[in-house]
Amino acid sequence: MKRYLAHQCIQLLVVCLGISVITFLLLHLKGDPVVLLLPLDAGKEEMERFRHLMGFDQPVLVQYLRFLTGALRGDFGDSLYMKKSAFALVVERMPATLLLTFAGLIISLVIAIPLGIVSAMKRYSVVDNLCTMFAVGGQAMPIFWLGIMLIIVFSVKFHWLPASGFGTWTHLVLPATTLGLFLAPLTMRLVRSGMLEVLSQDYVRTARAKGVSEPDVLLKHAFRNVAIPVVTVIGLQFGQLLGGAIVTETVYAWPGVATFTVTAIRNSDFPVVQASVFLLALCIVVVNLMVDLIVGMIDPRIRLEG
Amino acid sequence: MPKKFTFTKAFWLLWRLKLTLVAGLLLLAIAVGAVLAPYLAPFDPLATDITARLKPPSWMEGGRPDYVLGTDQVGRDILSRIIFGARVSLLVGALAVLLAAAIGIPLGLAAGYSGRVTDTVISTLVNIMLTFPFVLLALAVIAVLGPSLTNMIIVLGITNWPLYTRVVRADVLRLKELEFVMAARALGMGHARLILRQIFPNLVSAVVVISSVLVARMIILESFLSFLGLGVQPPTPSWGGMLGEGKDYMLLRWWLATFPGLAIFVTTLLINLLGDGLRDWLDPSMKV
Numbered sequence: 001m002k003r004y005l006a007h008q009c010i011q012l013l014v015v016c017l018g019i020s021v022i023t024f025l026l027l028h029l030k031g032d033p034v035v036l037l038l039p040l041d042a043g044k045e046e047m048e049r050f051r052h053l054m055g056f057d058q059p060v061l062v063q064y065l066r067f068l069t070g071a072l073r074g075d076f077g078d079s080l081y082m083k084k085s086a087f088a089l090v091v092e093r094m095p096a097t098l099l100l101t102f103a104g105l106i107i108s109l110v111i112a113i114p115l116g117i118v119s120a121m122k123r124y125s126v127v128d129n130l131c132t133m134f135a136v137g138g139q140a141m142p143i144f145w146l147g148i149m150l151i152i153v154f155s156v157k158f159h160w161l162p163a164s165g166f167g168t169w170t171h172l173v174l175p176a177t178t179l180g181l182f183l184a185p186l187t188m189r190l191v192r193s194g195m196l197e198v199l200s201q202d203y204v205r206t207a208r209a210k211g212v213s214e215p216d217v218l219l220k221h222a223f224r225n226v227a228i229p230v231v232t233v234i235g236l237q238f239g240q241l242l243g244g245a246i247v248t249e250t251v252y253a254w255p256g257v258a259t260f261t262v263t264a265i266r267n268s269d270f271p272v273v274q275a276s277v278f279l280l281a282l283c284i285v286v287v288n289l290m291v292d293l294i295v296g297m298i299d300p301r302i303r304l305e306g
Numbered sequence: 307m308p309k310k311f312t313f314t315k316a317f318w319l320l321w322r323l324k325l326t327l328v329a330g331l332l333l334l335a336i337a338v339g340a341v342l343a344p345y346l347a348p349f350d351p352l353a354t355d356i357t358a359r360l361k362p363p364s365w366m367e368g369g370r371p372d373y374v375l376g377t378d379q380v381g382r383d384i385l386s387r388i389i390f391g392a393r394v395s396l397l398v399g400a401l402a403v404l405l406a407a408a409i410g411i412p413l414g415l416a417a418g419y420s421g422r423v424t425d426t427v428i429s430t431l432v433n434i435m436l437t438f439p440f441v442l443l444a445l446a447v448i449a450v451l452g453p454s455l456t457n458m459i460i461v462l463g464i465t466n467w468p469l470y471t472r473v474v475r476a477d478v479l480r481l482k483e484l485e486f487v488m489a490a491r492a493l494g495m496g497h498a499r500l501i502l503r504q505i506f507p508n509l510v511s512a513v514v515v516i517s518s519v520l521v522a523r524m525i526i527l528e529s530f531l532s533f534l535g536l537g538v539q540p541p542t543p544s545w546g547g548m549l550g551e552g553k554d555y556m557l558l559r560w561w562l563a564t565f566p567g568l569a570i571f572v573t574t575l576l577i578n579l580l581g582d583g584l585r586d587w588l589d590p591s592m593k594v
Contacts, residue, residue, distance in 0.1 A: 288437070
């Protein structure tokens with residue numbers, strides 16, 4: 001376990017360093033960061049003064065180290081539009097994004113687990129075929145279009161739910177459903193294929209032979225063993241989930257990190273862009289590590305192999 | 307579970323085979339339509355007509371028979387714009403995937419074949435890349451480089467290569483221990499020839515399957531970037547751009563956003579169906 005932990009931690013450090021390098025390089029993609037940070041009509045003198053002030057006239061390595069030490073203290077500079085720390089602005093919007101992400105995750109599980117179990121139980125039946133169609137269709141669905149269609153149907157036509165905004169639980173329903181529908185096909189496929197594999201195992205046959213009732217066989221014997229790989233994959237897909245949340249936020253004007261960042265991108269507010277890319281990537285790394293550790297604790301096989 | 311023959315199962319397998327064929331043909335039709343867009347589209351996709359703004363589809367009350375899918379906020383024909391929009395989506399999808407493959411496959415071959423330090427470095431790079439919320443990374447890079455068709459292809463290609471690398475690497479690791487590769491090596495085949503002639507042909511099916519998944523993903527990402535106004539710039543018709551403009555009118559004029567989105571959905575669905583069929587056909591072991 002110790003070696004496993006150490007290995008994970010070293011990997012985490014390397015990945016974090018990589019993230020910081022890429023975030024840092026964003027500003028240097030076009031060569032001169034000063035051009036990006038100052039308004040277009042800035043004079044030559046002003047640019048030179050700014051370059052010196054921000055340390056952009058120093059060697060790249062020195063600049064990177066300054067960026068890194070800043071990032072570690074949560075200092076990405078001030079937002080160019082709101083005179084406030086970019087990091088603080090992004091962190092303020094984090095709870096809304098996390099709320100949406102977890103609500104979406106729960107909805108996807110509520111849809112995917114029963115469908116996956118049923119379609120594995122009744123393989124090649126009408127229900128299974130319908131579920132497969134749902135999965136294939138869902139994976140091709142552009143999530144932002146799905147969001148707009150849900151708004152047109154449920155907000156515009158039936159007036160059941162608000163189209164955008166934030167505050168009460170009714171505001172959460174459409175965005176979370178959109179995100180849930182986006183994630184459900186993948187989860188459903190995982191549950192289905194996992195169940196199919198487990199159901200053909202000897203211990204399931206033994207349980208059936210002993211006369212264990214079918215619901216107990218399915219839920220207690222089979223599904224429990226499917227749950228571990230499903231949790232792992234969902235954890236490792238957290239990046240994709242967050243990506244989906246980013247898209248969903250922009251459709252529903254959800255006041256989270258993504259909407260804020262897209263606005264920042266439109267305004268060329270680069271400190272905010274850097275802070276949010278760094279923070280979101282860090283979130284994904286931490287979640288991945290937690291999933292690794294939890295699964296390692298539950299399932300000794302993985303720990304020993306690693 | 308014993309594998310017993312049932313009619314539903316046989317029907318399902320046949321159905322899938324047919325579905326793949328139909329999906330392939332329909333995709334071909336879309337591609338041909340995109341190429342022949344100037345001859346197929348009933349209107350100039352850029353021609354505005356202020357007298358026919360926001361006309362509903364022809365089957366609805368107030369619609370005009372010549373504007374089959376209605377018109378947008380400046381009176382441009384939506385059907386014609388969708389036909390022309392296919393050009394952007396297919397072009398970006400294909401070129402971005404080519405770029406991703408051109409970066410990802412060689413790296414995967416190098417990592418899997420040489421092992422040791424090369425493998426560690428490349429695998430770490432893949433891990434870092436896969437950690438990024440790549441929607442956000444693509445957005446950020448576009449913000450720095452500025453939105454354009456070329457930049458979008460570059461960004462999508464550069465952010466999506468790790469999938470190739472990961473799969474190719476794993477396959478090479480497995481293949482290089484097999485007898486036929488060992489035998490070729492024992493006969494004195496050089497590294498380059500060994501990789502190209504012995505290992506690479508065995509990767510083709512995996513590469514084809516990944517490519518189909520990625521083309522669909524690229525088309526969705528491209529349309530999302532254009533949806534946000536960070537992709538192909540107006541007035542060039544693109545499905546995502548039309549969807550983004552239509553979003554502002556969705557409360558009263560549903561057709562503006564519905565049809566371009568439907569075009570994206572149908573295209574990616576067909577690509578996925580074709581990809582699934584190819585996977586079953588080329589490599590039954592990859593079946594989910």
